[in-house]
Amino acid sequence: MAEPLRIALAGLGTVGTGVIRLIETNCDMIAARSGRPIKIVAVSARERNRDRGVDLSSYAWVDDMQAMAGRSDVDVVVELVGGSDGPALTLARAALDAGKGFVTANKAMVAHHGLELAELAAIKAAPFAFEAAVAGGIPVVKGLREGTAANALNRIYGILNGTCNYVLSEMERTGADFDEMLVAAQDKGYAEADPAFDIEGVDAAHKLAILAAIGFGTRIDFEAVRTEGITHVRASDIAQADALGYVVRLVGMASLDDDGEESRLLQRVRPCLVPFRHPLAAVTGPTNAVVAEGDFSGRLLFQGAGAGDKPTASAVVADLIEIARGQCGAPFSVPVTALRQCAPADPGQREGSDYIRFTVADKPGVLAEITAAMRDAGVSIESLIQRGRDRDGGAVQVAMVTHEGPERCVTKALALLEGSENLAAPPLVMPILKD
Ligand SMILES: NC(=O)c1ccc[n+]([C@@H]2O[C@H](COP(=O)([O-])OP(=O)(O)OC[C@H]3O[C@@H](n4cnc5c(N)ncnc54)[C@H](O)[C@@H]3O)[C@@H](O)[C@H]2O)c1
Numbered sequence: 001m002a003e004p005l006r007i008a009l010a011g012l013g014t015v016g017t018g019v020i021r022l023i024e025t026n027c028d029m030i031a032a033r034s035g036r037p038i039k040i041v042a043v044s045a046r047e048r049n050r051d052r053g054v055d056l057s058s059y060a061w062v063d064d065m066q067a068m069a070g071r072s073d074v075d076v077v078v079e080l081v082g083g084s085d086g087p088a089l090t091l092a093r094a095a096l097d098a099g100k101g102f103v104t105a106n107k108a109m110v111a112h113h114g115l116e117l118a119e120l121a122a123i124k125a126a127p128f129a130f131e132a133a134v135a136g137g138i139p140v141v142k143g144l145r146e147g148t149a150a151n152a153l154n155r156i157y158g159i160l161n162g163t164c165n166y167v168l169s170e171m172e173r174t175g176a177d178f179d180e181m182l183v184a185a186q187d188k189g190y191a192e193a194d195p196a197f198d199i200e201g202v203d204a205a206h207k208l209a210i211l212a213a214i215g216f217g218t219r220i221d222f223e224a225v226r227t228e229g230i231t232h233v234r235a236s237d238i239a240q241a242d243a244l245g246y247v248v249r250l251v252g253m254a255s256l257d258d259d260g261e262e263s264r265l266l267q268r269v270r271p272c273l274v275p276f277r278h279p280l281a282a283v284t285g286p287t288n289a290v291v292a293e294g295d296f297s298g299r300l301l302f303q304g305a306g307a308g309d310k311p312t313a314s315a316v317v318a319d320l321i322e323i324a325r326g327q328c329g330a331p332f333s334v335p336v337t338a339l340r341q342c343a344p345a346d347p348g349q350r351e352g353s354d355y356i357r358f359t360v361a362d363k364p365g366v367l368a369e370i371t372a373a374m375r376d377a378g379v380s381i382e383s384l385i386q387r388g389r390d391r392d393g394g395a396v397q398v399a400m401v402t403h404e405g406p407e408r409c410v411t412k413a414l415a416l417l418e419g420s421e422n423l424a425a426p427p428l429v430m431p432i433l434k435d
């Protein structure tokens, strides 16, 4: 059998220990499929003597993980530390600069610096792969890059954060509050080191920016992702959505709008109402799902575990197998220098229906004020429900669903209501996902 692919592993937390367990458990099968063994030679993390439930005695311990990039006995550096900048980025640059392969699960770093790293990898002819960075164990990077390579895609969207999906679907199942369910998601190891990245939608935005680049052949533009998290979603919104035939999911969506002259890219992450009949409505717990619509393939659904040690390790080792086979090509669907720069699209042009929840003072004239703002902004109301007094000190909750129309009209209506003394809290708008 050929010489082993020798790897150095930086970071021995949830994913790092998962990778060790997977390589040890399936070593013979991996060697047979790769045509050569995959051998861990060196490991590094913050604390050497911590009990991680894996035996590290056959690997060299490296105190300063940056030293991995310079080791002559290492072919590929695997970074499972995290953080968009800092030591992870220093290691990525050093490893690629030294001509070594580089594999990472770090979507924050790829979203911010993926283009720079891909350019460096191309110059050095070094493999660079990040399947685990998007939707954990789901092979969606490979699926879009290779499986849909012959298609023009018009939309890519999905559930990209396991923590948020767990929190929302558990709120739906139990009727419990947001805070309680977030603690449960953290306990299960789904959340990022800083859970604000999950619940504010930033983690999903990182993944969406990467997916859009792969699917559309555009340059990664994380800064242009319009991002809204789930912290304002109440148990009462979920109950209201249920009564109307929807579930609430945090959806990341990217689409290419073409006005005939130029293409513009719309990238958004926000809580949406998903019709019961839509496949994303059945996605519960930490599961992720990505829908890609190709002009020849039609609608494709990729679904599976988006977080957790085993599924994420599965994606990391799949990248290593690709490298061991000598098949790791460019990380995007086109060479990095051929990715197109696309200006952001105007979200106001979106045509659709929205769920809008107001928290208002319980007194005469309030509904008249809201509906007048809708009329003046050109928003047509399909249904409106007022429920009894809410938790907000005597305020009531008014939820409405609008008829399809341009989003800029809803934005204008809310601007007309801004500062109204009748509003006890900022309104929450959630778009209704179209089939
Ligand atoms: N946990 C998941 O389900 C999951 C899924 C997909 C992607 N990821 C990504 O994988 C990466 C790792 O995530 P995790 O959940 O395993 O994290 P973790 O916090 O469990 O582990 C991080 C590891 O890195 C080490 N580390 C951190 N800072 C370091 C430093 N400055 N120097 C040396 N070592 C350092 C820690 O000691 C620890 O061993 C992150 O980029 C994360 O976004 C995680």
Ligand SMILES: N[C@@H](CCO)C(=O)O
Pocket: 133, 135, 136, 160, 161, 162, 163, 164, 190, 191, 192, 198, 203, 306, 307, 308
């Ligand atoms: N914190 C992430 C881990 C996987 O990227 C999630 O909840 O989906």
Ligand code: NA
Pocket: 131, 132, 133, 134, 135, 136, 137, 138, 139, 140, 141, 315
């Ligand atoms: Na993946």
